[in-house]
């Protein structure tokens with residue numbers, strides 16, 4: 001079943017066509033990657049889908065509802081959450097407090113102090129479960145600023161996950177970490193999203209990560225979708241290799257350390 005559909009979506013910055021007539025459909029349960037050279041429009045597309053940017057024209061349909069003009073909060077409530085290229089943590093708070101705050105933010109208003117105390121117990125259990133799912137239980141009481149880069153990336157994804165989305169959009173979840181850590185981070189993310197039946201879309205530059213974890217790859221170039229298909233189809237698409245790596249053929253995609 002279709003979860004998200006963009007219809008002729010456009011976002012221009014002056015003469016720059018950051019998102020140019022994008023028709024993207026994401027089905028429930030998919031794990032897609034959005035790839036493309038720097039400036040292709042990947043983050044702009046994500047920003048428009050999450051309401052961090054308003055489109056110039058086009059539509060965003062989520063769960064069959066037209067959400068084009070809805071706010072970030074309305075989209076989070078509907079089930080769209082995203083993480084950012086640069087992690088967005090409260091650095092002085094512990095890993096636990098970061099997750100607990102995301103859970104409280106998701107729930108909104110609390111009626112009275114008794115309700116707050118009850119909720120506090122539930123949130124503690126839920127936040128500890130989330131930390132455990134993301135392999136961060138042993139870092140529970142450490143301030144976010146003291147965590148290693150890979151742990152910070154995971155905590156950032158955990159905050160988006162704590163919003164209980166149906167669609168989780170992750171902007172470069174493995175940027176700035178070593179190749180070995182990338183696989184560890186992606187194994188954890190893939191296991192959580194698949195285990196919970198969450199639909200995921202990641203923006204990613206490392207094609208080994210993209211080929212390993214995606215069911216479908218969407219290639220953007222100059223704001224538009226240049227190609228999309230299974231990892232095998234994209235691996236063997238010479239136009240895609242030319243655009244992404246400036247060379248042709250499947251060998252262009254082997255990881256270079």
Ligand SMILES: Nc1ncnc2c1ncn2[C@@H]1O[C@H](COP(=O)(O)OP(=O)(O)OP(=O)(O)O)[C@@H](O)[C@H]1O
Pocket residue numbers: 013016017018036037038039040041042043044045
């Ligand atoms: N706020 C903005 N104001 C003006 N131009 C912008 C703005 N945001 C993005 N752009 C431009 O829109 C185009 C698409 O940028 P975007 O960041 O979406 O690409 P990207 O594919 O995510 O790139 P990268 O892989 O480098 O993150 C680029 O030419 C960029 O300079």
